[in-house]
Amino acid sequence: MYHDVVPEGRPEVSGFPGTAGSRYKLEEAGFAEHLDGLQATSLGFGLLAGDGPCPPAAFTFDDGGSSALHVAEELERRGWRGHFFVTTGRIGMPGFVTADEVRELARRGHDVGSHSHSHPKYMASLSDAAILEEWARSRDELHELLGRPPRTASVPGGFLSGSVIAAAERVGYGVLLTSVPSARLHRHGAMWVTGRFTILSSTSPARAVAFATGDARACGSQWAAYVIKDAIKRVSPAAFDALRRVAGVRD
Numbered sequence: 001m002y003h004d005v006v007p008e009g010r011p012e013v014s015g016f017p018g019t020a021g022s023r024y025k026l027e028e029a030g031f032a033e034h035l036d037g038l039q040a041t042s043l044g045f046g047l048l049a050g051d052g053p054c055p056p057a058a059f060t061f062d063d064g065g066s067s068a069l070h071v072a073e074e075l076e077r078r079g080w081r082g083h084f085f086v087t088t089g090r091i092g093m094p095g096f097v098t099a100d101e102v103r104e105l106a107r108r109g110h111d112v113g114s115h116s117h118s119h120p121k122y123m124a125s126l127s128d129a130a131i132l133e134e135w136a137r138s139r140d141e142l143h144e145l146l147g148r149p150p151r152t153a154s155v156p157g158g159f160l161s162g163s164v165i166a167a168a169e170r171v172g173y174g175v176l177l178t179s180v181p182s183a184r185l186h187r188h189g190a191m192w193v194t195g196r197f198t199i200l201s202s203t204s205p206a207r208a209v210a211f212a213t214g215d216a217r218a219c220g221s222q223w224a225a226y227v228i229k230d231a232i233k234r235v236s237p238a239a240f241d242a243l244r245r246v247a248g249v250r251d
């Protein structure tokens with residue numbers, strides 16, 4: 001799970017602003033090193049089709065930042081395509097993809113999916129009606145833009161619940177990607193659900209390779225950290241924010 005890819009020292013040019021967002025942004029040179037490392041594995045990077053054959057590994061890019069076309073070119077140079085999850089309420093705003101760019105990504109064979117409409121920080125804490133509205137509005141807007149409904153969605157903010165999953169299925173998505181660090185694919189009604197491994201700006205190319213190849217140690221350590229963070233969020237999102245502030249991570 002990648003986010004934005006930005007020029008050196010300029011995290012503000014793509015995606016959500018602020019220090020918390022910057023933790024997820026790779027610089028262009030670093031991203032190219034990741035891709036070179038991943039290319040050396042000879043893994044086949046494909047797109048998740050749900051009911052179709054599952055690729056060994058897949059690239060996903062959350063938020064819909066304006067770096068998407070640069071990312072797409074880097075993937076295409078290596079013969080790959082990726083999943084781009086767009087926050088539809090941000091389309092055309094500074095730092096985010098335009099409607100034309102969304103169409104361009106799809107035209108070039110990438111998968112464009114939903115990353116909710118407004119990117120709520122803690123989607124699972126919203127009412128069921130509000131969660132449904134986030135998934136439905138985003139799907140309608142992408143349908144309008146692309147001429148067909150998007151098949152895929154990814155959960156914003158990484159805060160998952162049964163309601164978030166159930167609403168995505170009810171609205172009609174075929175594949176939902178979460179931030180749970182697990183490659184296990186399971187079914188929820190008519191929809192497939194799978195986790196992802198988070199790449200931060202501090203993640204080395206070797207670690208990205210370890211995630212892509214299912215290295216038990218790398219995957220297990222991200223899982224252990226996730227379990228602790230998720231437990232704190234579930235007790236209190238406010239306590240989680242306070243801990244992040246103590247740790248020096250600010251929005």
Ligand SMILES: [Zn+2]
Pocket residue numbers: 062063115119155156157
């Ligand atoms: Zn996001």
